[in-house]
Amino acid sequence: MSGIGGRVRAEGHALPVAGVVPALLGALGDQGAAVLAAPPGTGKTTLVPLLLADAFAGRVLVAEPRRMAARAAARRMAWLLGEPVGETVGFTVRGERKVSARTAVEVVTTGVLLQRLQRDQELAGVAAVLLDECHERHLDADTAMAFLLDVRSVLRPDLRLVAASATTDTGAWSALVGGPVVAAEGTLHPVAVRWAPPSRPVRPPHGMRVDPALLDHVAATVREALRSYEGDVLCFLPGAGEIARVAGTLGGLGVDVLQVHGRAPAAVQDAALAPGADRRVLLATSVAESSLTVPGVRVVVDSGLAREPRMDHARGLGALATVRVSRAAAEQRAGRAGREGPGTVLRCWSEAEHARLARRPSPEIALADLTPFALQAAIWGDPAAEGLALLDPPPPGALAAARATLRQLGATDAAGRVTTRGRRLAGLGVHPRLARALLDAAPHVGPARAAEVTALLSEELPSSYGPDLATAWRTARRATDSYAPRWRTESRRLQAALSAQGGQPGHAHAITEGGTEGEAPADGRAPGSGRGEVRAGNSRDGRSGSARTGFGDDAAAGLVAALAFPERVARRRGPGAYVMVGGTAAEVAGGGLGDAEWIAVAVADRGAGRVSARVRVAAVVDQATAREAAGSFLEAYEEVVWRDGDVVARSVQRLGAVELSTVPLRSPNPEAVREALLTGLRGEGTGLLRWSRGAQELRMRMAFAHRVLGGAWPDVSEEALLERAPEWLGPELAAARRRSDLERIDAANALQRLLPWATGDAARFAELVPERIALPGGARVRVDYSGERPVLAAKLQEFFGLHETPRIAGEPVLLHLLSPAGRPAAVTSDLPSFWHHGYRAVRADLRGRYPKHPWPDHPEQNT
Known part of the structure; x- marks a missing residue:
């Protein structure tokens, strides 16, 4: 072979996928699209892109769902060519880019691909796109696929598209992309399954919580694996917190313990993908399920848990939740033990439990907050996502909630079309809520501080930083852990993006993932960001002031959090108990947050069966900041209602579900009073009236006439009387103002109005009954x-x-x-x-x- 293919090391050409590349190229030449089904370790991620670049004139984009996988794939391909990264093979992830004019294969994250498609729908200079790990069904990947299919059908029929999957369940993908399935045989070695459930029952995962007893059992299983089997041990855990806990119990074993997760430093991630000099234990999240081969691993210990996004649309609460893995994911994890030779998987659950697991993971589009997706669809020109080729359509309720959020942020207009502000929010490269907070807080707390707090909110904080956002901010500034460098990098990126958007008067510049700029006019603040300027609030340490430099850290953190999540601004209603503007009850477990009158909740979750949400991260705010940040929820009105057994008439000022102030009404609207009294009657019954013995006997006589004579004789049952209350209570009800007035109404006189006077029968009532x-x-x-x-x-x-x-x-x-x-x-x-x-x-x-x-x-x- 010549060109790039001729420079690939022999190890590359020996990969199993090499045998099906001619069929893949033929399918792409005939139909322009294909599905590549290749098990892990066959070379679909590393060899195929190089051969695609050799076959077609133009750059090949490889989209990976995770930054770790994108960097690793680029490094592996560059190694196959004997080159450093950034020459023939480069990569672009958020905050890091290594490409050159010579780059023929560029590995990007799916998020970066979406940004690039929005900026350049034709993908000028790109010959082919390979979407890797499609089976994982990440929302960005599904969205990118839909956009690429749109581009192929309208603008670029010559653009080749490959959907690469590590599973054989590819029929739906084939129908979607309009191309055949090209399958490669894997070289997976036998993997023995050992069931290793805990000896005692453990509590199921709840929200982000994992029973410590299960983690102790996982650690014990890792120790058993080291004693009983050869090779490195790869242990799957749901998150960084659980990884840190298990790592803390594995000291003194004489092995290297690596913590591999999305927040780990790039050096640690790189070390996991390189052979180790000593025996290793790799504690990893799902990022290690389907990225490149982890050398040396012959044993997998699987906790059976993973983290997935969950969205409570009714309460506006989105968070990661710990869930049981699917059987398909468990097979993916087990396969890691058989990449280089026969291996073993130790599953920390029983075979009976395994049979009850879901067959496949749910697609992210069915579970997650769809606000970023809705913004992407609006920018693409399809706000309702009706014309997008998606394997699973977005749930209508979730999409409606997302579109309502965009409207509140000012990202879309009433028709759902993207606004200039919406393009600016999308250009900041974070969730639209966080982009809104960054954009609107910067003029008041300064770009650098706004960027720092926004970066804190852009990913899960280490649990050791605590629930107070301002305290976490101060901790991150002085921290030397693995989180701090990544936070500083993201803070600088956000500040640069913000600076680029405000580069010219009246304009904003949307910074791209590669550092170039796309210009878009600015259009001011979002509806709901408050009336007029956001005022400086007082922090708990007494610092206060005006725009930019006047906010103390506590107040600045609170402002950013409140702008990002205005419906989660909450007021205290008891020790540790709050009610959010959006109406959700919330609980704070002790500390200074629980004593504050107002907080802005950044992260909360609400487990099944719980009435209140649990606050995980929040910042203290004052009422002025709460009113301004959640200004779209502010309303003032007169309220006349039946409450606590009487008419309550007052002038109310509310911030959503949070009551700010009330003043009694001296002259409430008579019709409103009448409706309130009727509500009281319906709720408490006609017993509110004065029922003398004569009134009770009259009602029984009328009931007899209705039952026996029928016709015009009225029904005086409780339900009927309540339904016709305005008719028979007449002027007495009109004159009433409170409960005591109802109690003075003589029911006997009122009931007389229901007799059939119009027919003349009422005059014979005493004779008939x-x-x-x-x-x-x-x-x-x-x-x-x-x-x-x-x-x-x-x-x-x-x-x-x-x-x-x-x-x-x-x-x-x-x-x-x-x-x-x-x-x-x-x-x-x-x-x-x-x-x-x-x-x-x-x-x-x-x-x-x-x-x-x-x-x-x-x-x-x-x-």
């Missing part, structure tokens, strides 16, 4: 309508002379015949039958006890 019935003995006895049938209860002697049973609405009344002492003697609804058959027994029983009372032989004739 009499309140009392006259008996021959001279008594007028009250009828009891409380039961299913009317009841007339009186002493037996009162019925003497009555031949027939009284009737109401055509139905016989149930008679309760009482003894002279008022005790029940008999019950009947057929009085003639009683006189002829039952009376003699009652008479015989009672005459001896009540001899002074009459007991005639023929009571129906006795008057």
